[in-house]
Amino acid sequence: MTRQERHLVWLLGAVQLTHTLDFMILMPLGPELIGKFNISAAEFGAMVSAYTLASAAMGLLGVLWLDRWDRKRALLLLYMGFIAATFSCGVANGPTWLLLSRTVAGACAGLMSAVVMAILADRVPAERRGRAIGTVMSSYGISAVGGVPLSLALANQWGFRTPFWAISALAGILWLLSWRILPAVDHHLTGARGKGPNAPAPLLSMPGLPLGWALTFSVVFAGFLLIPYLSTFMVGNLGLRLSDLPWIYLCGGAATLFTSRWIGALVDRHGPPRVLGILLVATLAPFLLFTHLPILPKAGVAALFVLFMTLTSGRAIPTIALITSRVPPALRGRYLAVNMAASDGASGLAAWTSGLFITTTPEGALVGFGPMGFLASSVSLLALCILWVLGRSAAPQRAAQT
Template sequence: MADSPITKHERHLLWLLAAVQFTHTLDFMILMPLGPELIQRFGISAAGFGAMVSAYTLASAIMGLLGVLWLDRWDRKHAFLLLYVGFVAATISCGIAPSATWLLFSRTLAGACAGLMSAVVMAILADCVPAERRGRAIGTVMSSYGLSAVGGVPLGLSIAGQWGWRAPFWAISALAGVLWLLAWRILPRVDRHLATAREKGTSDGAPTLWAPGLALGWGLTFSVVFAGFLLIPYLSTFMVGNLGLRLTDLSWVYLCGGAATLFSSRWIGHLVDRHGPPRVLGTLLVATLCPFLLFTHLTPSPKAIVAAVFVLFMTLTSGRAIPTIALITSRVPPALRGRYLAVNMAASDGASGLAAWMSGLFLTTTPDGALVGFGHMGFLAVSVSLLALCILWLLGRSPVPQRAAHT
């Protein structure tokens, strides 16, 4: 079963969803390597920049909670198109922002649309791809993260260097506009969950949605993401201010990290299908402890060494999302899947936003741009990862909700 091939129809669907996730991921990621320039241009502090990063994710978290009220009551295609057009408009607004306040508002609007849109994408994937192939399917869609770092972030930084920091946002909105038209034309109706809800009487679904076994999944997602985002928003600033890299070196370093995650995502997805999400996730949670401590305590080093540690960090950290999503989607009935994933996206985005904000409170920047206190954040990230491991163990001992298995 785990080795059954992905059909041609599924492959086309997955690449469309991966392209959509590429625009969403790149829109979020592009702000972080632009951090040193935005801090200088707008005169904001590390905490102010952390708030700008967290606004995107916290807005997404709030929208995810609101999505519980309606997300499974619509055809998923219609919900997706509505949210994606809002994302395009918000990204255009980022490109024309005349001030830090305007940019903060635009990032908030973009996050409100993008996070819930990502939940719809994962619900479409889970509805259209059988459970035995879902790990590889998620790995394919999640490879957009690596593609963003391989091509998107370096290209975006190159565009920013040529035409200014606004240009990457205009490029992202143009690409997203094209993808919106393609989705409108070729994405099929995805409304089987509506019929399932009527047949089985789960249209309300609130008692099952908030069952302890499902709520643990949200806690798992929160802790996995929180650990990584204590560090991720400040990696570029740390590499420039503490490790001695130049701004021009960031494109090369992100290219290496992105290339590694691009290839590792599908491999990890294959492992998930073969060995099961819990075993793969547990292994990755333990494996990330080393790069968390290694990177945050790294001293000024040659560019090749920094890139190697960065590759290890990004490959293992980003890979944890694949078994996490595969695990929680396998436990949710289809009629509840959209709303459950909306809350799960809220947990993910809330974790990343709160983590970025918390790190900003504890980190300080010296006059020469170095971060102080980053090593302490590394120890905190390790502690939260161990907490995630405990939640994974509890989740394995909780019963799978009725009608969730094999859906």
């Protein structure tokens, strides 16, 4: 990777980190927000879901305009809206204000992710793109290892508003750096105005492109059938204490941080389809083992949790690398916006689906979590079938241009 590419990747990774942290920080602040604003658990749940639902809705709307602009300009505009909305969360004086602020932040963040990935695809050659995507996606691990604990420490010291102000301040600095350093990313506009192979075409008319959305949906859906209920299962069924969970999640975040770039390097070396296929098969073991786990020592539970999170989160890297390589630049922004909507919709729908089948005993144990492991494994096998069909479909010549 060249020096210019490294600077670009690290800058985009830092941008991604701010919105990942903004999404993650609300959930551990739940007890304080419920008490501060005197709201119910269901109302707090609405604040959490508003972020992803707004992101999904804006992803669909992004089809109408996202590829019509220089990607740098689009990113700066969306990032400015995100900063304002996150700062607004810090000054909210009621639940309605906070809900609206979270909605705007989610709407901007979803399209930001699509633009970030489109910039990576436009500026980093395909043979180095896997490592670049892995580096940017390591923001999840950084958030889990350092960002969330630091934000919670700020909240404990100065109140729930402080983390939102800190995130918006960091994002403001990154906005200035992006404005100053990020080059114009407008090659797709030149191609779109021409009559050559990069001329735009309807997204649904090109072979294999809708299959990319189906692949993303199935990969995310399988993971989120289980992820929202892992902490409840570990406490209610495996006998862990609530005080054990931060360390368990710290281990999972640290593992994700270190393996993201390694998985990205494997994608560059062996190709996205092969790496994704291996990860889809490999995740069957932790899906089935973890959901049927007997009571074990804390170290054993932590080890399986690390395996679960590493493999599950790692599947996104070859998925994004694969679909970006098949989309021509003139369609890439819009395509990835819809892809982000598919990802957000899959996470919400999967959590709701599991909730229909899982019940909780008076002691707090989950009933029905085991069958969800079989369902998640089945959906992963479905994703493997979609990957095979996607590989069989003829990629258009114009989609091969990177």
